[in-house]
Amino acid sequence: MHRFSLQTTRRSEMINITADIEAAARAVGVQNGSVLVWVPHTTAAVTINEGADPDVPEDMLRRLGTMVPWRDLDDLHGEGNSAAHLKSSLVGCSQVVAIQDGKVRLGTWQVVWFCEFDGPRQRKVEVTAL
Amino acid sequence: MHRFSLQTTRRSEMINITADIEAAARAVGVQNGSVLVWVPHTTAAVTINEGADPDVPEDMLRRLGTMVPWRDLDDLHGEGNSAAHLKSSLVGCSQVVAIQDGKVRLGTWQVVWFCEFDGPRQRKVEVTAL
Amino acid sequence: MHRFSLQTTRRSEMINITADIEAAARAVGVQNGSVLVWVPHTTAAVTINEGADPDVPEDMLRRLGTMVPWRDLDDLHGEGNSAAHLKSSLVGCSQVVAIQDGKVRLGTWQVVWFCEFDGPRQRKVEVTAL
Numbered sequence: 001m002h003r004f005s006l007q008t009t010r011r012s013e014m015i016n017i018t019a020d021i022e023a024a025a026r027a028v029g030v031q032n033g034s035v036l037v038w039v040p041h042t043t044a045a046v047t048i049n050e051g052a053d054p055d056v057p058e059d060m061l062r063r064l065g066t067m068v069p070w071r072d073l074d075d076l077h078g079e080g081n082s083a084a085h086l087k088s089s090l091v092g093c094s095q096v097v098a099i100q101d102g103k104v105r106l107g108t109w110q111v112v113w114f115c116e117f118d119g120p121r122q123r124k125v126e127v128t129a130l
Numbered sequence: 131m132h133r134f135s136l137q138t139t140r141r142s143e144m145i146n147i148t149a150d151i152e153a154a155a156r157a158v159g160v161q162n163g164s165v166l167v168w169v170p171h172t173t174a175a176v177t178i179n180e181g182a183d184p185d186v187p188e189d190m191l192r193r194l195g196t197m198v199p200w201r202d203l204d205d206l207h208g209e210g211n212s213a214a215h216l217k218s219s220l221v222g223c224s225q226v227v228a229i230q231d232g233k234v235r236l237g238t239w240q241v242v243w244f245c246e247f248d249g250p251r252q253r254k255v256e257v258t259a260l
Numbered sequence: 261m262h263r264f265s266l267q268t269t270r271r272s273e274m275i276n277i278t279a280d281i282e283a284a285a286r287a288v289g290v291q292n293g294s295v296l297v298w299v300p301h302t303t304a305a306v307t308i309n310e311g312a313d314p315d316v317p318e319d320m321l322r323r324l325g326t327m328v329p330w331r332d333l334d335d336l337h338g339e340g341n342s343a344a345h346l347k348s349s350l351v352g353c354s355q356v357v358a359i360q361d362g363k364v365r366l367g368t369w370q371v372v373w374f375c376e377f378d379g380p381r382q383r384k385v386e387v388t389a390l
Contacts, residue, residue, distance in 0.1 A: 001228070001235075034296060034390055036164060036226055040237025042180040047349040050302040059335045059342035060349060067197060067327060075189045082189035089177040089190060089221055091349055093240070096226050096296055096356050098261070098388045105261075105386070107300025110353070126235070128228045130164055130260055130390055131358070131365075166294060166356055170367025172310040197327060205319045212319035219307040219320060219351055223370070226356050256365070258358045260294055260390055 001128045002027040008119035012065060014057035015114045017046075017125060018104055024127035025099045032101065038094045038126040043084035043118035045091035046125070051111030064090075084118035091115055096130065131258045132157040138249035142195060144187035145244045147176075147255060148234055154257035155229045162231065168224045168256040173214035173248035175221035176255070181241030194220075214248035221245055226260065261388045262287040268379035272325060274317035275374045277306075277385060278364055284387035285359045292361065298354045298386040303344035303378035305351035306385070311371030324350075344378035351375055356390065 002024040006015060017037075025035055039046050050056040068083045068090070075082045097112065098105040104112060114125060132154040136145060147167075155165055169176050180186040198213045198220070205212045227242065228235040234242060244255060262284040266275060277297075285295055299306050310316040328343045328350075335342045357372065358365040364372060374385060 001230075034388065036228060038228065038235070040240060042178075042186075042237070042239045048302075048353050049345055049349050053337055053339075055336035055338070056302075056342065056345050059332075059337050060346045062334060063328065063332060063342065063346050068193065072189075072193060074192060076185035077183055077189050078185070079183075082186065082193065085179055085186050086190045086193050089179050092222060092352060093178050094226065096354065096390075098296060098298065098386075100261075105298070105388075107302070107384075109302045110300060124237075126228075128164065128235075130226075131360075166358060168358065168365070170370060172308075172316075172367070172369045198323065202319075202323060204322060206315035207313055207319050208315070209313075212316065212323065215309055215316050216320045216323050219309050222352060223308050224356065254367075256358075258294065258365075260356075 001126055003124055003126045006123050008116035008121055011119055012061045013116040013119055016051055016111045017114045018112045021104055021112055021127055028129045030099050030129045034096055034098045034130045036096055036128045036130055040124055043081055043088055044123055045088045045093055045115040046095050047091050047113050047115055048110050049113055050109045052109055081118045087117040131256055133254055133256045136253050138246035138251055141249055142191045143246040143249055146181055146241045147244045148242045151234055151242055151257055158259045160229050160259045164226055164228045164260045166226055166258045166260055170254055173211055173218055174253055175218045175223055175245040176225050177221050177243050177245055178240050179243055180239045182239055211248045217247040261386055263384055263386045266383050268376035268381055271379050272321045273376040273379055276311055276371045277374045278372045281364055281372055281387055288389045290359050290389045294356055294358045294390045296356055296388045296390055300384055303341055303348055304383055305348045305353055305375040306355050307351050307373050307375055308370050309373055310369045312369055341378045347377040
């Protein structure tokens with residue numbers, strides 16, 4: 001298992017971690033195979049989506065924020081971040097990806113995104129060989 | 131593959147199954163490795179989220195119920211549980227988790243939750259070595 | 261890795277690809293084991309849900325379309341398909357499934373669905389042995 005860190009800078013943010021995963025795959029010795037990409041947090045997530053136009057993650061985060069509003073007077077959880085917990089489970093805290101010749105095997109427009117839903121925070125991602 | 135059962139008691143409910151997965155990992159002989167946790171149902175799911183404050187799953191279930199209301203006059207499916215089907219696909223019916231020294235490798239606040247969306251029912255979870 | 265194609269015919273559509281995955285598992289030599297089912301697109305997804313009543317996928321697609329409306333005047337992405345990108349990340353572009361005796365190991369009512377969110381298009385699915 002190889003772990004890397006990243007610093008988020010906004011409450012909601014998507015950060016391209018494709019290169020970090022490829023470095024981690026090298027570190028765990030996977031040149032061809034597959035790895036589990038795991039976010040060990042409960043208010044963050046990892047997803048695969050378009051990496052070409054930065055407007056795509058912006059639209060995704062804004063729309064997701066409309067669907068799951070930050071404030072909800074019925075929330076019980078004292079920390080006030082229940083929206084971030086739900087977003088984490090909707091998007092998911094892990095992805096299994098194939099590694100081919102040291103690269104994440106992705107479609108033309110795909111990259112791997114770390115999703116912050118309760119930042120800014122220092123975050124970790126764990127990459128485990130399968 | 132090892133299968134275990136659980137009985138849900140409400141229409142919407144989250145049940146911590148981390149210990150059951152660890153017992154199942156032992157049963158399939160995985161002390162260090164990874165397993166596929168699979169819910170063989172179409173109105174339930176499995177997710178990873180906070181296990182410390184019971185208000186978190188309560189808030190998640192209530193917010194998800196607001197996003198995906200139980201009754202929708204446009205539903206065609208005669209069983210009347212289309213909301214539960216959609217929730218199952220949004221959260222997902224499976225998770226791949228790493229097992230380290232017999233324990234699910236989780237972040238500080240993470241546990242594995244079985245999600246019931248159309249209970250109460252008798253449910254099964256299957257754990258397969260990868 | 262084995263890749264197959266499919267042609268979608270509507271903007272939003274769910275297509276049962278269970279048999280295609282079993283053919284692909286044969287092609288990659290997995291009779292008993294597990295495979296990664298990967299959609300190399302950013303406006304499509306793959307999920308597991310009920311295959312018996314065709315009203316279930318219809319209800320799911322309609323409800324998902326209500327939650328994530330196609331048009332949103334605040335969208336920045338010029339292609340106008342940000343809704344499809346978000347749906348792809350909510351449902352997810354991949355699934356790990358167990359293969360047993362050449363068949364996808366599924367619950368009684370489960371099938372594997374390809375989800376089109378920005379069709380009609382020619383699409384691909386990749387199946388990789390784990």
